Amino acid sequence: MYLKTMKKNKTGIETPEASCNWHWVVALVLVAGLALAAAIYPASDPDLYIMLATGRYVAQTGQAPTADLWSHTAYGQPWLMHEWFSSLIFYGLFSLWGINGIILFKAALLVMTFGLALYTMKLKRVSPHIAFITAVLALLASSYGFGERIQIFSFFFLVLLIFWLEINRAGKIKYPAFLSGIMGLMILWANVHLTYVFGIFIIGLYLFDEIIFAFRKKAWGLVKKPVVSFVAGFAVTGLNPYGFDNVWLTLSYYFRPELQKADAQITSSLLEYQPLLSPGFSREPLVIYGMIWIVFSAIGILIGWRRLKFSFLLLWILFTYWAIGYARFLWLQVFITLIGVGWHWQGAFSALNSKFKITNSKFRIPQNVLFAGLVLLVLTGAGLYQRTGKHIWQRVELGWKPRMYSDKAADFIKQHREGGKVFNDFDIGGYLLWKEIPVFVDGRIGPYFGIRVLQDHFRILGGDLGLLDKYGIDWLFLPYAKTSQTEDFDRFNKKIISTGGWALVFWDDACLVYVRRAEKYKNMIDRYSYQYVNPAVPDFSLEPKLFLGELTRRIAEDTTLLMPHTLAGNYFFYHNDAKMAEREFQKVIKIDPYNAMMYNNLGNAYLRQGRVGEAVESYKKAVKIDVNLGLAYTNWGYLMEAKGDTKEAIRLYTIATKVTPGDAWPYNRLGMIEMKSGNRAGAMKYWQKGAKIDPNSESAKNLRDILQYKK
Structure with missing residues (x-):
């Protein structure tokens, strides 16, 4: 066996660096199961169709597109589509097995990624306990990025590259094989995803480590092979016609204001490009687990600093900085640092053990008991998380997300x-x-x-x-x-x-x-044409024969639709028929039990009937399904305000302002609470924020009234 049951360090103290192989098997099985649970859910990524269209074009023509073919506004404009190969893979999977083929392929690739990371930590003599916890925390922090996107290839390639560099550094592979592997990996990566640029960067940092080592040993001949590896890895990306251009574009980005301006305009509306701690993410598990991972990795590095190399330190600092600034970099940070974090935590344990004699203590916990406890803790946490209805351990399901496209x-x-x-x-x-x-x-x-x-x-x-x-x-x-x-x-x-x-x-x-x-x-x-019903801006003041008449027509055209029942429920609610509204909302929930907005509407119907307890439960269900549904927080807050629970109302209104910063209503209610308490300045502060969002809102009206009263 590569690892023995226990190993003694130089002081004769037993350490968990080499535990039973069955610990590794259990760790692999559990991490793989959790990865599958986190990755198998209905497809919803809007960019997937671009990849499918590109793959279809490559399959039909035998070449990658070089100019826009699909818009009427930019037709013929240059389009550097270097990610043609991953698009072709997705299209092939889709052609053979539909969207389920892509979902299962994604899940399998993620299992391979985490499996390879665990194996690399095993080779680096990280204990299975530390490797297991590190992998689970990494999975939690990165799972927001487990969509049907070609970035999943990069997750695997990043771990594969680090594995390849580590076994070369440990002398476990002959140099010709190592060089061939590097070149093959970079050729493939350059035609799959833009993050191959980070791969070149990582190879360069490992080269820098070797330069430092050679300088200390005054043996410059040691630098030759790393230099050849770096040059060869970079050179083969040029087999993609845009390979060198993409490297230059990435390097020059920070020196080209026009690129930054265009990028900012596009990404400003995309949640994943927002800061990790931005209001849009405030209720997402992503923030909690992302910060746990960053803190966990930082502590491991600080305590295990004796193992720290320049390459890893720079990678951790750079990608952590980017992850905090742009949430989508979090999952890249995770996979780039995953193996290194486990390695440093092993060093941290060794340092703590050396200082406090942990494994020599009479209170020492047997290794099997400790590992079983860790497994039980993770499984319990996963089970409890599943019951909360949040978005990591999603219900395992295939197909497309319902009502995503038409x-x-x-x-x-x-x-x-x-x-x-x-x-x-x-x-x-x-x-x-x-x-x-x-x-x-x-x-x-x-x-x-x-x-x-x-x-x-x-x-x-x-x-x-x-x-x-x-x-x-x-x-x-x-x-x-x-x-x-x-x-x-x-x-x-x-x-x-x-x-x-x-x-x-x-x-x-x-x-x-x-x-x-x-x-x-x-x-x-x-x-x-529809003269009376527009789902975006419905006019509920219309006579029933006009509004409900067109809804009846639409239901007759397509009996599978849910929107007509939603509109009918809102219409009845507007006309104070809460019982009929409840019936229509229940119809929608019966077909779509994960429709957060319907639980919000159902809560309103219950409240109108005086069923306060059921209303609260419906609002809770709504925000459990969609943690960013600000309307449900606002309605729930209004109910609590009416009950006299001002503290809870303020908490709920405040959450609403964070998850839906474009809604002026919660600011109006916060202002009203402040006004009732005699805090006119506090009320004006909230109403000013609401008025800034919508000059025609209640906040704006109240602000004008108070300013006029002052005069």
């Missing part, structure tokens, strides 16, 4: 488009181009850089509808807004309706489709 809406546009151009939301662009509908914009940055399309996209959503005429737009394809963007979405839809130049011709559980009122679409509009 095949029927895309087919409707393809059938009736008549060459008309489509304006679409940023996230839905990948899906539309996969459906072979020319898009206004999508998740790719390259084709749109420098031609103002991205800027104009945001200006249109901000209300500059004149740009729709400039681009010759006839169709609007709009998915429903995220909970944190509902105010902006509502304003845009209201502006579209107010012009009178657009007709709503299709809607379902996923999106809305408008068409320009033009002569060539007249017959289609007469047949399909």
Whole structure:
């Protein structure tokens, strides 16, 4: 065996560096099971369709795209698609086994990644106890990045590269084999994901370690092989036509303001590009586990500092800094440092053991008992976490996330488009181009850089509808807004309706489709338009025969829809028929038991009937399913305020301001509480924040009233 049951250090003290191999087997099985549980869930990543479309193009033409082919705003513009091979793999999996093939492949690759990390720690004589805990914490911190994205290849490649460098450093592989492996890995990586640039960086840092070692030993011949490895690893990335360009682009990013400006404009609306401690993540487990991992790794490095090398220190500092600034770098930080963190914690244990004689104490816990306790602790934690309904141990399920996209809406546009151009939301662009509908914009940055399309996209959503005429737009394809963007979405839809130049011709559980009122679409509009029901901005003051009549028509067209029942429930609630509202909301929950908004609405219906306890439970269920549903926190807070529990109301309103910073209502309620307590300055502070969000809100009205009263 490579590891014996126990090993004595130089002082004769037994250490857990070499425990029974069955500990490693159990650790591997458990970590693999947890990785599968965290990775197998319905697909929902909007960029996946871009990868599938790219893979389809490569399969059909035998070459990678070099220019935009799928938009009507940037057609023919250069597009450096270096990630063609991973796209081809995804497309192949999708063609053979559908989306489930991609989900299971992703899960299997993650299991291999964590398995290889554990094996590398075993080779470095890290105890299974430390390796197990390190891997579990790493899994928790990185699981937010387990989507159906090509970055999962990079997770594996990062661990594989570090494994390869470590066994070479330990002399367990001959140099020709090592060099061939490095070159093969970098060739593959350069055609799979942009993070191969980090791979080159890591090889360079290991080279720097060797330079330091050679300098200390005054043996410069030791540098030759690391230099050759670095040069060869970098050189072979040039087999990808854009390999060197991407390295230069990455290096020059911080010196090119125009790149930074374009990047900021795009990523400002994407949650994963926000700081780890930003309000948008405030209720996500990602923050808790991310900070636990960072603190855990920092403590291990500090206590086990005698093992610290320059390469690892720089990697940890750099990627931790990026992870705190941009949440998506957290999972890269995890996989780059995972093996090193376990190694340093082994050093930390050795240091603590040397100082406090832990393994020589009469209170020493037997190794088998200790390991069994760790296993029980992890399994108990996983079970409890599953019961909370949060997002790490998601219910294991395959397929697509329900109501994510609408095949029927895309087919409707393809059938009736008549060459008309489509304006679409940023996230839905990948899906539309996969459906072979020319898009206004999508998740790719390259084709749109420098031609103002991205800027104009945001200006249109901000209300500059004149740009729709400039681009010759006839169709609007709009998915429903995220909970944190509902105010902006509502304003845009209201502006579209107010012009009178657009007709709503299709809607379902996923999106809305408008068409320009033009002569060539007249017959289609007469047949399909909705005059009284718009799910984005419903008018509940309409007579029942008008509003409910169109809902009945839509249900007859598609009996699987949930949105008509949602709208009917809200309509009944508006007209004080809480019992009928409850019935409609329950219909939705029966089909979709993980619909957080319906539990919020159901809570409102219960409250209207005086069923306070059931209302509270519904609000709790809503925020358990969606920790960022600010509306549920606000409604729950309002209930607690009415009951006289001001402290709890303030807590809930405050959470609402963090998870949905674009909603002025919780600021209004916080201001009212302060005003009732006699704190006029505190009230004005909250109302000013609400008025800044929405000048027409209750906060703004109360602020104007108090300022006028002052005068």
